[in-house]
Amino acid sequence: MLxxxxxxxxVIAAVCLIGLVFTVPNFLTSETRQSxxxxxxxxxxxxxxxxxxxxxxxxxxxxxxxxxxxxxxLAESMRNDLGEIRPRIRRSGFRVGDLSVSFEVRDTDRxxxxxxxxxxxxxxxxxxxxxxxxxxxxxxxTDGNRFIATLTEAGINARLxxxxxxxxxxxxxxxxxxxVNEPTIQRQGDDRILIQLPGLDDPDRxxxxxxxxxxMTFHLVDLSADPNAARLPPGTMVLYEEDGEARIPWAxxxxxxxxxxxxxxxxxxxxxxxxxxSFRFDAVGARKFGQIxxxxxxxxxxxxxxxxxISAPRIESAILxxxxxxxxxxxxxxxxxxxxxxxxxxxxxxxxxxxxxxxGPDLGADSIAAGETAAVIGFAAVVFFMFLAYGPVFGIAxxxxxxxxxxxxxxxxxxxxxxxxxxxIAGIVLTIGMAVDANVLIFERIREELANGRSPFNAVEAGxxxxxxxxxxxxxxTGFAAAVLFAMGSGPVRGFAVTLFLGIVCSMxxxxxxxxxxxxxxxxxxxxxxxxx
Amino acid sequence: MFRLKLVPEKTSLRxxxxxxxxxxxxxxxILGSIVMYFGQGLxxxxxxxxxxxxEVKTExxxxxxxxxxxxxxxxxGQVALQEFGEPDDVLIRVERQPGGAEAQQTAVDTVxxxxxxxxxxxxxxxxxxxxxxxxxxxxxxxxxxxxxSVVIMLIYIWLRFEWHFSVGAVIALVHDVVITLGMFxxxxxxxxxxxxxxxxxIVGYSIxxxxxxxxxxxxxxxxxxxxPLPDLLNVSINDTLSRTVMxxxxxxxxxxxxxxFGGEVIRGFAFAMIWGVVIGxxxxxxxxxxxxxxxxxxxxxxxxxxxxxxxxxx
Numbered sequence: 001m002l003x004x005x006x007x008x009x010x011v012i013a014a015v016c017l018i019g020l021v022f023t024v025p026n027f028l029t030s031e032t033r034q035s036x037x038x039x040x041x042x043x044x045x046x047x048x049x050x051x052x053x054x055x056x057x058x059x060x061x062x063x064x065x066x067x068x069x070x071x072x073x074l075a076e077s078m079r080n081d082l083g084e085i086r087p088r089i090r091r092s093g094f095r096v097g098d099l100s101v102s103f104e105v106r107d108t109d110r111x112x113x114x115x116x117x118x119x120x121x122x123x124x125x126x127x128x129x130x131x132x133x134x135x136x137x138x139x140x141x142t143d144g145n146r147f148i149a150t151l152t153e154a155g156i157n158a159r160l161x162x163x164x165x166x167x168x169x170x171x172x173x174x175x176x177x178x179x180v181n182e183p184t185i186q187r188q189g190d191d192r193i194l195i196q197l198p199g200l201d202d203p204d205r206x207x208x209x210x211x212x213x214x215x216m217t218f219h220l221v222d223l224s225a226d227p228n229a230a231r232l233p234p235g236t237m238v239l240y241e242e243d244g245e246a247r248i249p250w251a252x253x254x255x256x257x258x259x260x261x262x263x264x265x266x267x268x269x270x271x272x273x274x275x276x277x278s279f280r281f282d283a284v285g286a287r288k289f290g291q292i293x294x295x296x297x298x299x300x301x302x303x304x305x306x307x308x309x310i311s312a313p314r315i316e317s318a319i320l321x322x323x324x325x326x327x328x329x330x331x332x333x334x335x336x337x338x339x340x341x342x343x344x345x346x347x348x349x350x351x352x353x354x355x356x357x358x359x360g361p362d363l364g365a366d367s368i369a370a371g372e373t374a375a376v377i378g379f380a381a382v383v384f385f386m387f388l389a390y391g392p393v394f395g396i397a398x399x400x401x402x403x404x405x406x407x408x409x410x411x412x413x414x415x416x417x418x419x420x421x422x423x424x425i426a427g428i429v430l431t432i433g434m435a436v437d438a439n440v441l442i443f444e445r446i447r448e449e450l451a452n453g454r455s456p457f458n459a460v461e462a463g464x465x466x467x468x469x470x471x472x473x474x475x476x477x478t479g480f481a482a483a484v485l486f487a488m489g490s491g492p493v494r495g496f497a498v499t500l501f502l503g504i505v506c507s508m509x510x511x512x513x514x515x516x517x518x519x520x521x522x523x524x525x526x527x528x529x530x531x532x533x
Numbered sequence: 534m535f536r537l538k539l540v541p542e543k544t545s546l547r548x549x550x551x552x553x554x555x556x557x558x559x560x561x562x563i564l565g566s567i568v569m570y571f572g573q574g575l576x577x578x579x580x581x582x583x584x585x586x587x588e589v590k591t592e593x594x595x596x597x598x599x600x601x602x603x604x605x606x607x608x609x610g611q612v613a614l615q616e617f618g619e620p621d622d623v624l625i626r627v628e629r630q631p632g633g634a635e636a637q638q639t640a641v642d643t644v645x646x647x648x649x650x651x652x653x654x655x656x657x658x659x660x661x662x663x664x665x666x667x668x669x670x671x672x673x674x675x676x677x678x679x680x681x682s683v684v685i686m687l688i689y690i691w692l693r694f695e696w697h698f699s700v701g702a703v704i705a706l707v708h709d710v711v712i713t714l715g716m717f718x719x720x721x722x723x724x725x726x727x728x729x730x731x732x733x734x735i736v737g738y739s740i741x742x743x744x745x746x747x748x749x750x751x752x753x754x755x756x757x758x759x760x761p762l763p764d765l766l767n768v769s770i771n772d773t774l775s776r777t778v779m780x781x782x783x784x785x786x787x788x789x790x791x792x793x794f795g796g797e798v799i800r801g802f803a804f805a806m807i808w809g810v811v812i813g814x815x816x817x818x819x820x821x822x823x824x825x826x827x828x829x830x831x832x833x834x835x836x837x838x839x840x841x842x843x844x845x846x847x
Binding site: 050058060202207352353354355356357358359360362363366367370371373374375377378379381382385386388389390391422423425426429430432433434436437440441444447448451466469470473474475476477478480481482484485487488489493496497500532533 | 535536537538539542543588590633634635638641656657658659660661662663664666667674675677678681682685686689690693726727729730733734736737738740741742744745748749752772773775776779780782783784785786787788789790791793794795796798799802803806
């Protein structure tokens with residue numbers, strides 16, 4: 001245990017050196033860091049949002065809305081595909097349920113034809129890596145002359161998954177518009193999106209932007225219907241325009257004349273000194289818009305955003321160049337936001353904020369400062385105490401191990417680009433206290449062996465050998481706790497688990513190898529006859 | 534040369550003779566903890582309860598009474614205000630709002646809208662809200678985490694030692710976790726995700742301590758074949774006593790630094806850990822070891838291994 005081959009010494013020294021190289025950038029200013037050549041590590045530790053300030057938002061996509069949309073689309077496709085069959089198949093009782101679409105076929109002798117058409121609507125979801133179980137996305141069953149198309153588990157998952165994927169894209173575009181530096185936007189679980197916005201003090205604007213679906217549609221207003229009437233003609237619905245406190249009802253045609261998908265640009269602008277949003281359609285949108293406006297001059301045209309009428313201006317003349325202006329009594333901020341939303345596109349379904357955690361930059365800075373103070377004082381106290389307890393030789397060996405331990409943890413955190421959180425700092429401070437445990441175990445054992453009358457060499461040898469199993473058993477169990485914490489934890493707690501785990505690994509290395517090497521080298525040099533630990 | 538020795542080189546304290554007292558003490562603490570846990574309950578933070586937390590800094594010392602009055606007038610249910618470290622730093626906690634996540638969001642806006650005009654120059658150091666779905670999941674995840682780690686340790690110790698040790702270690706663990714939960718109930722210290730991290734660390738620390746003592750018991754079982762079990766346990770605990778105390782002291786030193794200088798946010802965490810280190814140290818001596826006697830640990834059940842052990846030591 002006390003003989004160290006040259007190459008072993010070299011390896012131990014190399015590990016410590018590598019740790020040091022990765023640690024150094026953390027203590028440099030960012031300019032100095034930038035001047036470090038590329039082949040050397042130049043990354044500092046990633047600070048968690050609780051230390052650098054920023055916002056953490058957890059969003060959930062509206063599952064029901066996604067599925068409702070899917071079923072509405074499905075019903076529409078069924079009507080179209082069945083409608084193309086000649087001679088016509090008579091059917092009735094179209095119903096859109098929670099997870100299914102059903103209808104009755106009145107020409108009962110033509111069930112097979114219908115089944116054939118419906119089969120064409122079923123898509124196979126590739127199983128395997130993507131989303132758990134594969135299989136068809138729809139299950140077609142019959143009940144008498146009623147056909148029922150039900151979404152399967154695979155179909156639901158696939159639809160949800162693509163809706164989340166699309167949403168992430170839209171969310172990213174909207175967040176980018178706000179100019180946040182390095183946002184993290186990632187999927188979490190089946191139907192959630194985690195957004196981390198470092199350095200953002202006031203996330204209200206982002207939340208406002210994310211809280212809207214921004215589905216924009218243009219509808220004709222049904223002038224023949226009274227919006228206040230109890231019954232409306234089929235194909236007409238009531239939507240409201242909000243004007244300050246007042247809510248003005250409009251009877252608008254359900255048919256979407258042009259939809260926001262065709263927008264290619266939207267910009268905040270001024271008209272007569274009031275904020276407006278100007279927009280431009282793509283070729284298809286422009287053609288449709290031109291057609292509608294030329295056929296309906298003089299009638300009001302409702303601009304609808306998320307089921308609310310923004311404004312319903314009268315069409316003065318045909319608009320053929322495919323661009324226009326939305327007025328709606330906006331503030332400058334509202335016009336800006338609306339332009340961002342229209343440019344970024346509509347979310348496939350509404351998002352709800354499930355969780356928000358925002359830390360201001362002051363608190364983050366205070367936390368770092370307090371954490372540093374605690375670490376330095378805790379460290380100094382432990383070093384002093386170890387020195388008092390184990391004297392110059394062993395005290396220095398243990399304290400060298402402790403310093404190296406700290407360097408290795410910081411180096412590993414930088415190299416792994418792990419995120420350091422406030423509980424993570426607590427983990428480091430705790431590790432400082434616990435890391436000496438391995439050395440304490442060894443030194444106490446050496447004392448015992450000396451008391452049993454062994455020679456210094458023998459006692460040190462036996463001390464390290466016998467303490468080894470205990471150290472391994474004790475650290476493996478603590479390591480399990482850290483691993484479980486990492487697996488279950490989120491954000492800050494995870495940061496704690498990472499530092500705790502690294503602390504355990506590093507402390508075993510420094511105690512079992514580094515401190516042993518120092519003591520061994522000293523023993524070989526001095527060859528003392530009596531040894532006091 | 535001078536050496537600071539907290540524990541004399543050779544001790545022969547008769548721990549096992551005190552085990553009845555320790556047993557009574559532990560049972561009382563556990564019963565007390567259970568009563569407090571179900572009676573008073575934990576002061577659950579928003580992580581587990583859902584709700585809103587806002588930390589504000591005011592210009593000059595905060596007028597808590599005025600702020601409390603303002604908050605109570607908002608009709609948001611229970612609102613708790615607390616000075617947080619500094620006189621100009623206030624922590625506002627609002628209970629979970631009925632309704633979904635949007636309701637929490639609205640309440641945050643209401644709070645801000647009420648504070649802004651009344652306290653000019655106010656700044657928001659922290660704004661957090663957790664909706665009901667998420668808090669429910671966090672409770673589940675935390676419970677699973679603690680149980681998983683206990684089971685993993687049970688299995689590991691079972692593999693490395695005899696089953697008595699494994700059961701004994703888990704009894705000591707449960708003892709520590711229950712009494713720590715009791716401490717949270719008694720002190721009203723906020724119980725949040727960081728507290729779960731603290732409990733898991735206590736689990737790790739306590740098992741670490743227990744394993745060190747058990748390791749020595751296992752070794753002495755091979756070494757002193759004729760010694761009665763109570764004496765053997767005493768010897769083992771005395772052998773490791775110096776280390777137990779040293780490590781507790783260094784860990785407590787680091788934790789004390791964290792408690793005093795680490796800032797308000799981390800103080801509760803540090804306190805829970807300090808408590809855990811004390812309880813964990815106590816339990817590895819007075820719970821984990823005596824329990825082996827109660828469980829009927831037999832001498833010399835592993836003769837083959839004992840011989841190997843002897844050869845290795847010889």
